[in-house]
Amino acid sequence: MLRFILKRLLLMVPLVIGISLLSFCVMQLAPGDYLDQLRGDPQIRPETIERLSQQYGLDKPKATQYVLWLVNALQGNFGPSFTYKIGVFEVIMQRVYYTLLLAVCSLIFSWSIAIPMGIYIATHRNGLADRLMNFVAFAGISLPGFFVALLAMKLAQQTGWFPVGGASSPNYEQMSWLGKVRDTGWHLLLPVLVLGTRGVSGLMRQMRGNLLDVLSENFIMAARARGLAERGVVLKHATRNAINPLITIFGYELSGLLAGAALVEIVMSWPGLGRLLLESVTGRDLYVAMGAFVMGATLLIIGNLIADVLLAVTDPRIKFS
Amino acid sequence: MNATQNSGDVANDVNNIAADNAANNLNATGEAPLLAVRGLTKKFPLRKKLFAPPLWKTAVDDVSFDIARGQTLALVGESGSGKSTVGLMLLDLLAITSGEILYDGRSFASRSRAERFALRRQMQVVFQDPYASLNARMTVRETLTEGMAVHRIGKTAAEREGRAAQLLGQVGMPAGALDRYPHEFSGGQRQRIAIARALSVGPSFMVLDEPTSALDVSVQSQILNLLRRLQREQGLTYLFITHNLGVVEYLADEVAVMEAGRIVERGTVDEIFDRPQTDYTSKLLRSIPSLDPEHRKLAPVA
Secondary structure, eight states, rough: HHHHHHHHHHHHHHHHHHHHHHHHHHHHSSSSOHHHHHHHHHHHHHHHHHHHHHHTTSSSOOOHHHHHHHHHHHTTTTOTTTOOOSSSHHHHHHEEEEEEEHHHHHHHHHHHHHHHHHHHHHHTTSHHHHHHHHHHHHHHHSSOOEEEEHHHHHHHHHHSSSSSSSOOOOGGGSSSSHHHHHHHHHHHHHHHHHHHHHHHHHHHHHHHHHHHHHTHHHHHHHHHHOOHHHHIIIIIIIIIHSSSHHHHHHHHHHHHHHHHHHHHHTTOOOHHHHHHHHHHHHHHHHHHHHHHHHHHHHHHHHHHHHHHHHHHHHOTOOOOO | TTTOHHHHHHHHHHHHHHHHHHTTTTTTTOOOOOOOOEEEEEEOOOOOOOOSSSEEEEEEEEEEEETTTEEEEEEEEEETTSHHHHHHHTTSSOOOOOEEETTTEEEEEEHHHHHHHHTTTTTEEEEEEEETTSOTTHHHHHHHHHHHHHHHOOSSHHHHHHHHHHHHHTOOOGGGGGSSOGSSSOHHHHHHHHHHHHTOOOOOOEEEETTTTTOOOOHHHHHHHHHHHHHHOOOOOOOOEEEEEHHHHHSSSEEEEEETTTEEEEEHHHHHHOOOOSSSHHHHHSOOOOSSSHHHHHOOOO
16 A cells, blocks of 8 residues: 555655646746836836846746756745745645645544435435435535625624634734634634535535435345344445445545635635636746746645545555555 | 243134145145235335425336245346345345235244344344445354354353254355454355354255345355355245346246336246246346357346
8 A cells, every 4th residue: 555655645746847838838938027017117127127127037048947857846845926025835735734624624623524415315305304304405415605705704803703814813813823724713613604505515516416325236235135233224334325426526536625625715815825826827826826837736636636546545456566 | 932932822823824825825735834924015106396296206116926845936127126135124124114914924023022033043134245235344154153042052152152063064165164254255155154154053944135146156155055055955945036047047936026016927947947937037138148159149137
């Protein structure tokens, strides 16, 4: 298993390099660069711009620019941020922390609700809860995340129960360790609810469908024939077999969360990776955009790797190879 | 059933048996059949419409038959004729719409919950597709010992494992198979495991629902031999459900032919094969592939 994981991690390297090249090219598609904004400003002398251009390496040919970035990146230096005036790595790591915090909490929230709920509505098919959840699920899938986020912001603003955006209170730095945890949790609540609810809808429908499929299999009949209680049949036999496709979804879900989170992050001013990516692209902050692309891809690949490992652990038919 | 029953139940039993005997035309030895089915009917509701009266599909229509202890009744018919539905109702896995099933002289309906649970030990099932009938997540050991634990057979886990290894021997599998998963075996081996699983709770009656139809022809006869040997050794009673009359001759004592939910013909194997009474049975018989070049032509059933 360790060998499998190492192999997959090694395979990641060329993939990530390819993505960085692609993101570099995409950034070059729009004409001009970050310094064009300064060039339009009559108060900045051309010599200053010339100096910045040299400092950031923007005066060199495009190919050289990329190779220089790559060589530096392989040594752990991802270049400077034009807008933040600090290293890209520092900018991104802080954002990654917040994005992962949001994504992991949303995942835990949606899975811990969707799985039991899916099992319940599958075993109480066409009951009141099933019909109600059917409606809720379709509403959850159909409503765009940013719209739900807007509604949530309205709620927060009207009631004052939740903070209106942001990830921490202004006096965060002065708080005790416990206070900081509580403050972050309080700020997390609404974004997690908004993102998690979307996850619940899809997962719950998926769990219901899978479980119903498995429950009609003959090994379930055979288990009933041996006198197993229905609870044991559902939890021990059926759920274990129904959960597999969901683990595959977990891999996609992580990428969906990173992408889908961007809109919610922007609306709720959550300082995550998705928002940073948008800001850096519109602000033409070349190295930050590349770093954010690479980081997003890395998270996605790692998410899929985790899903693959989980799959092999839960299903005896799958072997590491 | 057991000594703890009150006298009212016993009286009830005697009445039941007496009523049965009258209805049944007891066999030569005067012994009541292990299983007696009377007027068994199953209706499934079709799509409900808001203002229309509910429509019903009759899957099994007024079916009656007996199976004597240690005998095999073959239930034959094309797919969709209701054979498997009968099997599921006999196993108490599907609710009966009307009619009754008497096991050992007593109907399911007259038994308490605990008695119906205890009855599950008596009746087991082997399905057609050994790829779908074994839980892929469970080792053979788990599959074979689970039923024993449910029915408190064997005091310790070690004792149950010993029994599981013995069961594997009975169905011609090495004890080393215990720690392996179903996907590591071939279709025939999986069917042997499914048979061992059915035997694990010590049944006296088994529903064999097309047990060989999904297997290679060469493996089919091995499984049929195994089933026949087990029946001889353990005095098992079989309901053998199949669409393939070719294998009926080999295993069955009696044959009941089903068409569209009804039994259209019943008799011993010889009677059915030599003197089929209905057109449907003749067609089923003609659909058996023959090695004789003169009779190579297959006739469509319907």
